[in-house]
Structure formats: structure tokens, C-alpha cells
Amino acid sequence: MKLFRVLVFSLFFCLLLTGCWDRKEINDIAFVLATGIDKESNLYRVTLQIALPGQMGAIGSAGGSGGTGGGKSWLLDSATGNSIRDANQRQQESLSRLLYFSHRRIIVIGENMARAGIEPIIEVISSVPQNRVSSYVLATRGAAKNALNNQTKMEKFPAEKIRKVADIWMNNPPTIKDVANVLQTEGIDLTLPLLAEVKKNQLTPEDVKEYINIDGLAVFKRDKLVGSLEGNQARGILLATNKAETPIVTFRVPQTNGRVSILCRNYKVDLQPTIQNNKINLTINFKADVYVLANESNAALGTGDIIQKIEQAAASEVEKEIQDGVRTLQQKYHSDALGIGDTLYRHNPKVWNRYKDNWDTLYPKIPVKVNALIHIEQTGSLTTPLGPRQGDLSK
Amino acid sequence: MLRKLRKPRLLGAGKDLEKTLASTALVDTNETLSTDIIKNEQKLREIFSNCFDIVFRPITVHGQTRMLLVYVDGLNDIKQLNQVVLKPTMFEGLPEGLGKLERLGEIVEQQLVAVARTKTVMQLSEVVQSVLTANVAILADGESIALIADIKSWAKRAVEEPASEPVVRGPRDGFTETLRTNTSMLRLKVKSPRFKMEAIVVGNVSQTDIVIAYIDGIANESVLEEVRQRVNRIQIDGIIESGYVEEFIEDAPFSPFPTVQNTERPDVVAASLLEGKVAVLIDGTPFALVVPFTFWAALQSAEDYYERFIYATFIRWVRFLLLNMALFLPSLYVAVTTFHPQMIPTNLLLSFAAAREQSPFPAMVEALIMELMFEGLREAGVRLPKAVGSAVSIVGALVIGQAAVQAGIVSAPMVIVVATTGIASFGIPRYNFGIAYRLLRFPMLILAGMFGLFGVTAGALALLIHLVSLRSFGIPYLSPLAPQNRQGIKDIMVRMPRWALHSRPELIVGEDTTRVPKGQKPGPNRGGGT
Numbered sequence: 001m002k003l004f005r006v007l008v009f010s011l012f013f014c015l016l017l018t019g020c021w022d023r024k025e026i027n028d029i030a031f032v033l034a035t036g037i038d039k040e041s042n043l044y045r046v047t048l049q050i051a052l053p054g055q056m057g058a059i060g061s062a063g064g065s066g067g068t069g070g071g072k073s074w075l076l077d078s079a080t081g082n083s084i085r086d087a088n089q090r091q092q093e094s095l096s097r098l099l100y101f102s103h104r105r106i107i108v109i110g111e112n113m114a115r116a117g118i119e120p121i122i123e124v125i126s127s128v129p130q131n132r133v134s135s136y137v138l139a140t141r142g143a144a145k146n147a148l149n150n151q152t153k154m155e156k157f158p159a160e161k162i163r164k165v166a167d168i169w170m171n172n173p174p175t176i177k178d179v180a181n182v183l184q185t186e187g188i189d190l191t192l193p194l195l196a197e198v199k200k201n202q203l204t205p206e207d208v209k210e211y212i213n214i215d216g217l218a219v220f221k222r223d224k225l226v227g228s229l230e231g232n233q234a235r236g237i238l239l240a241t242n243k244a245e246t247p248i249v250t251f252r253v254p255q256t257n258g259r260v261s262i263l264c265r266n267y268k269v270d271l272q273p274t275i276q277n278n279k280i281n282l283t284i285n286f287k288a289d290v291y292v293l294a295n296e297s298n299a300a301l302g303t304g305d306i307i308q309k310i311e312q313a314a315a316s317e318v319e320k321e322i323q324d325g326v327r328t329l330q331q332k333y334h335s336d337a338l339g340i341g342d343t344l345y346r347h348n349p350k351v352w353n354r355y356k357d358n359w360d361t362l363y364p365k366i367p368v369k370v371n372a373l374i375h376i377e378q379t380g381s382l383t384t385p386l387g388p389r390q391g392d393l394s395k
Numbered sequence: 396m397l398r399k400l401r402k403p404r405l406l407g408a409g410k411d412l413e414k415t416l417a418s419t420a421l422v423d424t425n426e427t428l429s430t431d432i433i434k435n436e437q438k439l440r441e442i443f444s445n446c447f448d449i450v451f452r453p454i455t456v457h458g459q460t461r462m463l464l465v466y467v468d469g470l471n472d473i474k475q476l477n478q479v480v481l482k483p484t485m486f487e488g489l490p491e492g493l494g495k496l497e498r499l500g501e502i503v504e505q506q507l508v509a510v511a512r513t514k515t516v517m518q519l520s521e522v523v524q525s526v527l528t529a530n531v532a533i534l535a536d537g538e539s540i541a542l543i544a545d546i547k548s549w550a551k552r553a554v555e556e557p558a559s560e561p562v563v564r565g566p567r568d569g570f571t572e573t574l575r576t577n578t579s580m581l582r583l584k585v586k587s588p589r590f591k592m593e594a595i596v597v598g599n600v601s602q603t604d605i606v607i608a609y610i611d612g613i614a615n616e617s618v619l620e621e622v623r624q625r626v627n628r629i630q631i632d633g634i635i636e637s638g639y640v641e642e643f644i645e646d647a648p649f650s651p652f653p654t655v656q657n658t659e660r661p662d663v664v665a666a667s668l669l670e671g672k673v674a675v676l677i678d679g680t681p682f683a684l685v686v687p688f689t690f691w692a693a694l695q696s697a698e699d700y701y702e703r704f705i706y707a708t709f710i711r712w713v714r715f716l717l718l719n720m721a722l723f724l725p726s727l728y729v730a731v732t733t734f735h736p737q738m739i740p741t742n743l744l745l746s747f748a749a750a751r752e753q754s755p756f757p758a759m760v761e762a763l764i765m766e767l768m769f770e771g772l773r774e775a776g777v778r779l780p781k782a783v784g785s786a787v788s789i790v791g792a793l794v795i796g797q798a799a800v801q802a803g804i805v806s807a808p809m810v811i812v813v814a815t816t817g818i819a820s821f822g823i824p825r826y827n828f829g830i831a832y833r834l835l836r837f838p839m840l841i842l843a844g845m846f847g848l849f850g851v852t853a854g855a856l857a858l859l860i861h862l863v864s865l866r867s868f869g870i871p872y873l874s875p876l877a878p879q880n881r882q883g884i885k886d887i888m889v890r891m892p893r894w895a896l897h898s899r900p901e902l903i904v905g906e907d908t909t910r911v912p913k914g915q916k917p918g919p920n921r922g923g924g925t
Contacts, residue, residue, distance in 0.1 A: 015845075016845075022734055022847060023733050023734060023757070023844075023847075024733060024734070024736070025732075025733055025751070025757055025758060026732050026733070026736055026744070026747055026748045026751055026758075027748065027751050027752055027754065029736060029748075031736075031741075031744070031745065031748065033741075051745055051748070053745055053748035053749035053751075053752050054749070054752040054753075056745065056746075056749040100736065102736070102737035103736070103737065103741045103744060105741065130737070132737070156745075
């Protein structure tokens with residue numbers, strides 16, 4: 001009995017011997033918030049945006065030297081290497097805290113890197129558990145290192161800003177997981193939100209500010225960047241892939257004298273491939289419940305069949321946008337970003353198996369038809385516009 | 396060598412003890428009173444030598460028959476003594492009414508004093524005993540018996556609101572230090588002949604009265620027998636507080652969890668008795684013991700049953716939350732920040748990081764320091780005289796809360812965590828149960844600091860295993876949840892309305908299991924109305 005007690009005690013102290021072997025105090029860790037990856041000749045340039053908690057002006061540093069010392073609350077560190085890991089290793093050599101990647105919000109892929117192919121990046125990122133697969137992946141015009149070096153006013157970190165902008169710009173921006181999924185799937189190509197630096201005039205012509213924002217979609221063929229879509233074309237693709245976040249469509253209504261803007265609240269997209277005489281056709285059915293945001297025309301929304309006219313005009317505008325985007329994808333970039341091949345496979349695997357070997361030549365020639373059905377749910381609190389007189393109204 | 400030195404001392408102590416015992420209860424066990432009052436007086440005076448508070452009052456009537464009153468000064472109602480004993484015998488003479496007396500000694504023989512409780516005793520030891528338990532002993536010359544009159548009255552604390560268990564709604568009377576008052580309070584609440592109170596005297600020197608209270612038929616016979624046995628087994632010189640008894644009768648002396656409930660509230664005791672539990676009341680303390688005690692009973696306050704059930708259920712869930720916070724919050728904070736920073740939302744983590752930027756200590760050390768500091772503050776707050784008590788809170792709030800954070804020695808989130816934990820641990824209604832949780836926080840913290848969440852999980856599992864294996868007087872500690880019983884859960888996870896709590900706790904109760912007959916849900920179509 002006594003021996004047993006001694007044994008138990010000594011075993012207990014063995015536990016204590018292990019110490020705290022995995023312990024990482026949060027003031028010994030450098031939290032990486034964003035990674036930018038560029039390709040320079042045959043080297044990778046990795047740029048890390050690291051949070052500097054000491055500069056965040058939190059309590060505890062109130063009387064100290066830190067505080068709101070005016071410095072940035074983040075640090076940009078860039079290095080080149082033969083691989084991403086290699087570059088990280090270089091960076092670690094000059095950093096006093098351990099790089100820690102699990103709080104990375106975004107990964108920005110530079111243009112050169114994207115053109116060269118992003119497969120190696122996704123591989124290296126998704127194979128390490130510490131890398132969170134929920135970080136957003138974005139492409140950028142020019143170098144990624146520049147995109148990350150952009151002071152923001154509203155958020156503490158550019159990474160946070162870019163993440164939120166992406167969230168507002170589209171529905172469910174692609175994460176590493178999504179990107180890996182798309183790369184793994186046959187019959188679908190990748191699109192990523194595309195960052196760009198823009199200069200905007202503020203109050204006076206001299207007051208020019210540089211912003212980083214998202215101005216389109218980067219279109220990939222397999223894992224390589226082939227081009228970009230902007231404006232209405234980009235939105236057409238977002239609409240067709242169910243990724244547009246509360247899209248606002250503005251258009252002219254026939255027989256009236258101005259524009260009407262609508263906001264698509266709920267919309268549904270359905271890709272319907274049909275095969276006739278060995279030829280593949282694709283119909284995109286788009287259905288939306290909308291409400292009228294602004295009516296600059298003289299259309300009196302409460303009366304007559306003007307509502308139907310607006311609905312038709314809106315439908316044809318949406319059809320045009322989607323049509324435009326898809327045509328550019330098909331003919332200019334040969335990139336199947338809608339996943340037409342994948343849709344075909346889901347509808348009819350046998351047909352897909354027959355066509356998949358020469359899908360690349362087949363895809364640009366597939367006729368795409370868009371059917372949009374818009375239903376106006378609300379017209380706002382005004383039915384007739386306040387401006388025009390009764391006689392000028394179009395009913 | 397040591398043993399040789401210690402042995403005689405121990406023996407000496409034993410002898411001392413025997414001596415003291417002999418002088419109170421055990422001396423002259425078999426010696427009867429003699430008919431000669433002078434002899435009796437001599438013996439009593441010998442026994443009570445140097446007892447400043449013992450009063451001997453000889454009475455001589457007609458210069459011949461002599462009587463002797465013996466009592467402890469301050470424990471008897473002197474006015475009543477004058478009224479019922481002294482005046483009649485000294486001035487009014489022998490009664491001439493119904494029972495005509497020939498001699499004064501017959502007063503003793505026939506117990507003719509106007510006192511409700513009297514008895515006669517034959518033995519010297521019994522006389523001594525009775526005098527010490529606040530009775531008046533009346534001896535008469537020529538009689539070998541003594542009359543014991545019970546006119547107890549001493550300075551008592553009034554019945555006050557229990558300080559340790561206040562309620563907003565509910566009875567405001569609390570037990571006092573007087574056993575008789577306490578039993579009377581219970582009797583007022585349970586007016587049934589089935590409500591039994593068995594008295595036992597424990598403590599060789601202190602001769603403390605202990606009452607085992609239960610309701611016949613409702614209390615579980617095996618639990619009751621167990622209580623009787625355990626209380627009877629106690630051998631001790633004296634009992635000052637219920638804690639003395641608790642330590643002798645509890646099931647798991649080395650567990651941090653109490654297996655005996657203590658309460659100052661007669662309503663809690665009465666309600667427990669109605670559940671089939673057994674109460675142990677001890678003279679000299681306002682705290683009664685109630686067994687068996689379960690984990691869930693620790694999370695129920697008296698007010699749960701006085702407030703309406705919806706609120707009572709809500710507040711129970713809040714308590715469950717507080718209970719877990721009291722145990723796990725500091726260790727979770729330490730585990731997550733030092734081992735698993737990936738689990739915290741980024742913005743929260745960055746706030747933590749910003750606050751911890753200047754902290755010189757690892758999170759675990761910081762947590763230990765703060766927790767110890769908090770325990771210190773709490774203890775100081777309890778022990779300090781009320782006049783200086785507020786100083787503690789000022790020092791605590793200013794020094795710990797403000798200055799330490801500003802100096803960067805402790806991080807602000809840690810102060811929040813420790814403060815929240817402190818509040819949470821006071822949210823547990825049974826104070827002695829909360830102590831267990833406050834203690835277990837420390838091993839849990841060390842586990843968290845060494846092994847992260849793995850350690851916390853291991854600690855929680857070990858705790859669960861311990862709780863499941865614990866029993867209080869044969870009743871599983873986690874019942875009625877761990878050995879599951881559907882009727883019982885009605886009063887555990889929720890507090891069902893009174894009319895839905897049909898049966899008493901299955902494992903605790905004896906034969907009479909029905910508490911509330913079915914079909915009493917109030918509604919518009921129930922009979923009786925117009």
C-alpha cells in the first residue's frame with residue numbers, strides 16, 4: 001500500500017516534469033493577418049502583414065511608451081525565397097516573434113504569380129493545419145505587396161478592410177477551401193475578386209487619395225490567370241453564379257423619360273443544359289423579387305401596366321448583363337467560370353464523359369440563352385413620382 | 396526516542412480527560428442520594444467545588460425540616476423560582492387543599508411545585524446532570540430522592556433573519572443558538588405526530604444535545620438508521636458547532652465536495668424533511684445539518700420554491716452557467732490564450748494581445764496570482780471588523796483593479812476574468828458547495844497552464860468521475876440525474892410548478908412517496924367555482 005502511494009506520487013510528479021511544452025504566450029506570437037504572394041523571375045516574394053498589438057492603443061499601455069504613438073498598428077515584411085515556406089523562413093530570421101498564421105484573413109495573389117499558376121500556393125497553404133482554409137483569396141492587379149501596403153482609416157488593418165470590402169462586394173467571397181475545390185473539379189474554372197489601386201478625387205482636384213478596392217473579377221483558366229471582367233460584365237457573372245450581393249440594376253424604361261433603379265432582394269439562378277441533336281444548349285433561368293429603389297422617370301408606378309413594362313425592361317437589362325459576361329468568358333477567355341461543364345456533368349454524367357475530352361474546343365461555341373423573370377414586390381413609399389405633374393405621367 | 400517521550404504525555408492527557416469526565420457525568424454513577432440532606436449537600440458541594448456559578452439555597456421551615464435548592468445561576472428563571480418554590484414553602488406553608496401534606500418532604504415525593512416539567516431522580520449523578528442542564532434540583536431532608544424542576548431561562552439571541560441565506564420572498568426567521576427554540580420553530584412548521592425528534596447527548600465533557608429530526612414514513616428508514624448509527628458513534632470531548640458533527644458523519648472526508656448540507660433556515664429544514672431527508676440539530680449553533688445532500692440540492696435556493704416556477708427555472712439555468720464559469724473560466728482563458736490562440740475570434744484575440752503586450756508573467760502565473768489575491772480579498776473582507784471592512788474593497792478595487800493594470804503588471808482581461816469568476820462562485824446558493832468549486836479552480840488552472848484544453852478536459856472528466864462515484868448516506872451524489880429518474884428531473888433541470896411535482900425524490904424518500912396528488916393544475920373549468 002505504501003509502495004503504491006509512493007508510485008502514484010512519483011507518477012504525478014512525472015506529469016509536472018513535462019512543463020508547458022506547447023505553450024505560446026500571445027505576446028510571443030506574431031499574428032499574420034494577410035499574405036501577399038508575388039512571383040519575381042523564378043523566386044516567390046512573400047509579403048506578410050503582421051499585427052502590432054502594442055501599437056493598438058489599448059488599455060494597459062495607457063501611460064506607457066506604446067499607446068497611440070502615431071505609428072501604424074501593423075507591419076509589412078517582405079522576403080523572397082525558392083518556395084513560400086522558404087521565404088517565410090527568411091522572414092522569421094528577422095522577427096522577434098513566432099509567425100502565426102491561423103488568424104490570416106486574406107491571401108492576395110499578385111498578377112505575375114496568378115499568371116504563372118496558383119496551384120503550388122494552394123497546395124502549400126492547405127497542407128498545413130495552422131493555415132486557416134477560411135481565409136479569403138483575392139487576386140490583384142500588379143504586385144500583391146503593394147496591395148497590402150495601403151493605409152486605411154476605418155479599419156485597423158488593411159487586411160481587415162480588404163476582407164470586409166470583399167464581403168460587401170460579393171456573396172461568400174472565395175476562400176482557400178473554395179479555391180481548392182474549384183481547382184479539383186472538372187468543368188469549372190476559377191474566378192477571384194480582383195483588387196486594384198484606384199485614385200479618387202476628393203473635394204478638390206488636387207486632393208487625390210489612393211484607395212484599394214475591388215474592381216472586377218480575375219478570370220482563370222485552370223489555375224492560370226487569363227484576364228479580368230469589369231463593371232457590368234463582372235456583375236453579370238456574379239448574378240449568374242449566385243454571388244452578387246444585393247445587386248442594384250439601373251435601366252431605362254421604354255416610353256418614359258428617365259431611369260429606374262431596382263434592388264434584387266431575393267434571386268435565384270438555375271443553369272439548365274439541354275442536348276439536342278448532339279448539341280449542347282444552355283439556358284440560364286434568373287428569377288428575382290425586386291423593389292424599386294429610385295424612379296427618376298415619369299412612370300407612375302401605382303397605375304396601369306407600367307409595372308409590367310418596368311419588369312420587362314429590368315429583365316432585359318439583366319439578360320443583357322449576364323449574356324455579355326458569359327460571352328466574354330466564352331469567346332475571349334475560354335474560361336468556364338459558370339461551371340457549365342460541371343452542371344452538364346450533374347445533369348447527365350454520360351454526356352459529360354463523352355464531351356469532356358474536347359470540352360475546351362466545345363465550350364466557346366455553346367449557345368447560351370438567358371431568361372430573366374423579375375417581379376416587383378415593392379415600389380417604395382411613393383407610387384407616383386413627386387416631380388412630374390399629372391399630365392406628364394406615363395401610365 | 397520520540398515515541399517514548401510522547402507516550403507518557405498522551406497518557407497524561409487521557410487521564411486528564413477521564414478526570415474531567417468523572418467530575419461531570421460519570422462520577423458516582425451508582426451512588427444514590429442519602430436521606431440525610433447534610434450528607435447530600437456535602438457531596439454536591441464537593442462535586443461543584445470552585446464552581447462559582449452554582450447556587451446552593453438551603454431553606455429551613457419551622458426550624459426543622461430542611462430543603463436545599465441547587466441550580467446554575469443565570470440559567471433559570473429566578474422570578475418563577477421565587478413564585479413557585481420559595482414563596483409557597485416559606486410563607487404559605489403546606490397546601491391544605493386537595494392533597495394535604497404531612498411533611499415538607501412530600502413536596503418532593505409528590506412533585507408538588509407549580510412547574511410544568513418536573514421529575515424525580517434517585518442518583519447523585521442524575522442530580523448533577525440535571526443541575527448542569529439548567530434545571531433546579533430540590534432536595535428535602537429525609538428523602539432519598541430529588542425533585543428536578545425545569546424553569547430554564549437564560550439570555551438568548553432573538554430569532555433573526557438568517558445572515559448566511561437571505562431571501563427576498565420567504566420566511567425571515569432563522570435558527571438561533573438554542574436547540575429548544577430551533578425545535579419549536581420546526582414543530583410550528585410541521586404540526587404532525589409523525590414528525591419525530593430523537594435526542595442524543597454527545598460530547599463527554601460538553602454534554603451537547605443533538606436532535607435527529609425526521610418525518611416518520613416519509614424519511615427513508617435506511618438513511619435514518621445510518622444517521623443514528625453515525626451520530627451515536629461519535630466520541631468527542633465537546634461539540635461546539637455543527638461542523639464537528641459533520642466531519643464525523645460525512646461520507647467522503649477527503650472530497651472537496653460536502654456530502655452534508657447545512658442551513659440556518661427552518662423552512663429549508665422543514666422542506667427537506669418533507670422530501671424525506673433527515674435533519675440533525677445541534678445545541679449551541681444556528682446551523683442544522685441535513686442529509687442526504689446531493690449535487691442538485693446545492694444549486695437550489697429556498698426561494699426557488701417561493702417564486703413562480705418560470706423565474707425559478709430561469710434562475711436555475713443562470714446558476715448552472717455560473718457554476719461552470721466559476722470552475723472553468725480562468726482555466727479556459729489560460730488554455731485558449733496560451734495554447735490555442737486560433738480558437739479566439741481575431742479581433743478579440745488582438746484585443747487580448749494588446750492588453751497583454753506588457754505583461755511580464757505567463758498567463759497562468761498571472762491567473763494564479765490574481766485568483767490568490769481575490770481569495771485573499773474575500774477572506775479579508777469576511778474577517779475584518781465591519782468598521783474597517785470597506786477599506787478592503789477600496790484597496791482591492793484600486794490596487795488590484797486599477798493600479799496593477801495601469802502599471803502593466805496584470806492585464807485587463809485577466810482582471811475581468813477573475814472578477815467574473817469571483818461573482819460566479821458567489822452565485823452558488825450553498826456556500827459550502829461553492830467552496831469546493833473555488834478550491835478546484837486552482838488545480839484546473841494548473842492543468843490548463845500545463846496541457847491547455849487537453850488538461851481542462853482531463854480535469855473535467857476526473858471531476859465528473861469523482862462526482863458520479865460520490866454518495867451521501869447511500870444516495871448517489873448526482874441523483875436524480877446520474878441514476879436517472881424522470882420524476883426527479885422535474886425539480887432539477889427545471890422547477891416544475893408545485894402541482895406538477897407529484898412525488899418526492901425517489902431515492903431519498905421512504906414509503907410515503909406522493910407529495911402532491913395529480914390533477915391540481917389550476918384552470919377555469921375546475922370544480923368549486925360558480
